[in-house]
Structure formats: structure tokens, C-alpha cells
Amino acid sequence: MLFFAIPFPMILYYAINSEFDISTLKDKNPWLALSLVGASIILWLIVIIGFFQKWILQLSSTKRSLENIKRNGLMREAKIISAVKISRAGAKHAIYDLELQFKNLADTEITHKTEIADTKPHERRFETGKKINLILSREPKKLPVFVIANSTAEINPVNLVLRVLGWLLVVTLVTGYYIYSYQTESHGMGWRFMSFGHPLIVCPLVLIFYRYLLRFILSKFTGLNDNSVLIKFKGIRTLAKLISVSQTGTYINEQPMITFEVEYTDNKHQVHRNSFKRIVRLLDLDITKNEHIEIFYLADNPNQIAFADDLNNIK
Numbered sequence: 001m002l003f004f005a006i007p008f009p010m011i012l013y014y015a016i017n018s019e020f021d022i023s024t025l026k027d028k029n030p031w032l033a034l035s036l037v038g039a040s041i042i043l044w045l046i047v048i049i050g051f052f053q054k055w056i057l058q059l060s061s062t063k064r065s066l067e068n069i070k071r072n073g074l075m076r077e078a079k080i081i082s083a084v085k086i087s088r089a090g091a092k093h094a095i096y097d098l099e100l101q102f103k104n105l106a107d108t109e110i111t112h113k114t115e116i117a118d119t120k121p122h123e124r125r126f127e128t129g130k131k132i133n134l135i136l137s138r139e140p141k142k143l144p145v146f147v148i149a150n151s152t153a154e155i156n157p158v159n160l161v162l163r164v165l166g167w168l169l170v171v172t173l174v175t176g177y178y179i180y181s182y183q184t185e186s187h188g189m190g191w192r193f194m195s196f197g198h199p200l201i202v203c204p205l206v207l208i209f210y211r212y213l214l215r216f217i218l219s220k221f222t223g224l225n226d227n228s229v230l231i232k233f234k235g236i237r238t239l240a241k242l243i244s245v246s247q248t249g250t251y252i253n254e255q256p257m258i259t260f261e262v263e264y265t266d267n268k269h270q271v272h273r274n275s276f277k278r279i280v281r282l283l284d285l286d287i288t289k290n291e292h293i294e295i296f297y298l299a300d301n302p303n304q305i306a307f308a309d310d311l312n313n314i315k
Contacts, residue, residue: 005206009199016197028192036194036201043204044174050211051170055163059155065137065144066153073135075149078102081111083126093117096126102134106299108237113315116148140233143314227304232311235296240264240305245288248277255279258288264295266302274305 078100087095096118101111118126125132133149147153181200185193194200240262250257261275280287287293294308 001210005210006199006203009197009202009206013197013199013202022187025187025189025192028189030190030192033191033194036196036198037191040194040198040200040204043201043208047204047207048167048171048174051167055167056160059160059163062144063153063155066147069137069144069147070135070149070153073137073147074105076102076104076134076136076146078132078134080126080128080130080132083128086115093119094121098126100132100134104232105136105138105140105234106236108235108296110232110237111312112232113312136233141230143229145229145233228306228311228314231296231298231304231306232314235298235304235306236267237294237296237308238264238266239292240295242288242290242293243273252279255281256285260293260307262293262295262305264297264305266297267299270302272297272302274303276305276307278307278310 079102081099081101083099084097085094086097087093094117096116097113098116099111099113101109104110116126134146135149137145178200181193181198182191187193241264243261243263245261246259248257248259256279257277258280259275259277261273263271263273265271295305296308296311297306298304
């Protein structure tokens with residue numbers, strides 16, 4: 001994806017413009033060129049600010065969220081279903097990939113996978129079969145939604161420095177490319193060389209497109225959406241009757257997208273009928289023959305539902 005976002009547009013642009021007639025630059029509209037330069041700057045600012053929020057600001061935001069959960073959250077006891085050590089030998093702290101089983105805010109039993117850094121390995125806290133205390137967020141709209149009761153949230157200074165240096169490198173490369181393009185393509189005629197197909201326009205557009213494409217794939221093809229975390233940690237599990245199953249005609253990697261229409265009764269004995277789409281692996285097509293499937297729904301909004309198996313993919 002990165003290749004098609006950055007190197008590929010550059011290869012195409014410079015291959016096409018290798019025999020460009022410089023004399024035609026004087027006929028280009030300078031105001032259109034300046035407008036394109038301004039648009040490219042806005043697009044790159046969106047990309048760069050997005051990287052800054054995701055790489056740097058998210059660290060402090062996550063730390064504040066964890067501290068807030070610890071102060072105001074709800075205590076739950078969790079059983080460790082599985083614990084796999086994933087850190088390399090010689091690492092400062094052992095990192096475990098844990099699968100936990102506990103009750104969510106609606107007292108529905110769920111399983112959830114998470115990574116934990118063990119700062120006290122001599123206590124052997126994170127072993128299969130053992131229990132640990134969690135504190136759940138009372139408003140689990142986005143990750144993180146819980147914290148280990150006796151843990152502390154700290155920002156790794158080395159990791160932070162590497163993230164800042166990576167972001168500064170991106171800023172430097174983008175700025176340098178503007179300077180390089182002007183010096184090699186202007187030929188004394190300003191920004192008239194700027195066009196809709198220039199990499200300064202195409203590259204940020206593709207990167208922004210990728211951002212929304214990934215969100216679309218997650219919401220439409222995996223059964224997960226912006227409310228999936230909320231449904232998992234605040235929802236109620238129930239068996240829904242499978243009313244009908246139909247193909248949409250869409251395939252992703254030769255896997256069909258299926259529309260499921262289900263009927264279920266909420267905790268207030270109200271009957272609801274709803275539908276959702278998800279990609280089903282060919283090996284899992286037997287699910288379409290089931291009479292019932294497990295779903296989660298929100299007690300205060302029963303029309304918000306999610307397939308139980310899809311929620312297990314949240315990490």
C-alpha cells in the first residue's frame with residue numbers, strides 16, 4: 001500500500017514528464033498552479049497532523065485514559081484462559097499475549113485478548129488458570145477500556161523519542177520534496193509546473209484515501225464498526241433466530257459477503273428484527289445453516305447489534 005501511495009505516483013509522473021516541453025510552462029495559468037500548491041499543502045497538513053496524533057499525542061491520551069479508568073472504573077475479576085510470552089530474549093520486560101475471561105458492564109461473560117508487560121516476573125502473575133483484577137471503563141466507547149488493577153501507566157521515553165524522530169523525518173522529507181520539485185521543475189517560471197497529477201497532490205490524496213478505506217473495510221467486511229467496542233463491553237449476549245441469509249454479490253479475496261437477517265428478544269422481552277452484513281470464509285459457510293447465532297446488543301439501544309464471533313477480534 002505504501003508503494004502505491006508514494007513511489008508509484010512518482011515513478012509514473014517522472015516517466016511521463018521525462019520529455020516535457022519546458023516552453024509550454026509560460027502558457028500555464030499561474031493562479032491555478034498556486035491553488036494546486038495550496039491544496040497540496042492542506043492535504044499534507046492533514047496527513048502530517050494525523051501522524052502526529054496517532055504516533056505522539058495518542059501516547060499521552062492513552063495514559064490519561066488509563067489513569068481515568070483506574071480512578072473511576074468498575075472492578076472485575078478475570079481468569080487467564082491462555083498466556084503466551086511474545087517478547088524477545090533480553091527484553092527489559094516480559095510481554096505476554098493474554099486471553100482473559102470476565103464479565104462486562106452488563107454482567108455478560110466475554111473473552112478478550114490483550115498484551116501485558118510484566119514488570120514483576122518473580123510473582124508469576126500471568127499464567128494460564130490464574131486470576132487477576134481488572135478495572136473496566138464505565139464508558140467503553142474506544143480502546144483502552146480496562147486496566148490491570150495493580151498496574152501503572154508509563155510512557156516509554158525511548159519509544160516516544162523514536163516516534164518524534166519518525167514524525168520529524170516525515171516532515172523533513174515532505175518539505176525537502178517541495179524544495180526539490182521547485183528547484184528541478186520550475187525553470188524560472190514559479191509553480192506553473194504544478195498539476196493535478198503531481199506527486200505532491202497524488203501522494204497525500206492516496207494516503208488519506210487509505211485511512212478511510214481501512215475504516216470502510218473494518219465496518220463493512222469484518223462486522224466491526226465504531227460501536228463494536230461499546231457493544232462488546234456494555235452489551236448483552238443472546239441467541240438470535242436466523243430468519244434469512246442472502247448473498248450480496250460482493251466477494252473479498254473470493255470470500256462471499258453475506259446478509260444475515262435475525263430476530264431476537266431483548267432483556268425487556270421486546271422482539272426485534274435486524275440485519276447485518278459480514279464476510280464469511282468458505283470454510284465457515286455452515287454457519288448460514290444454523291437456526292440460531294450468538295449476537296450482542298445494547299440494552300439501551302437494542303438495534304445496535306454485533307456478531308459475537310466478530311467481537312472476539314477486538315484487541
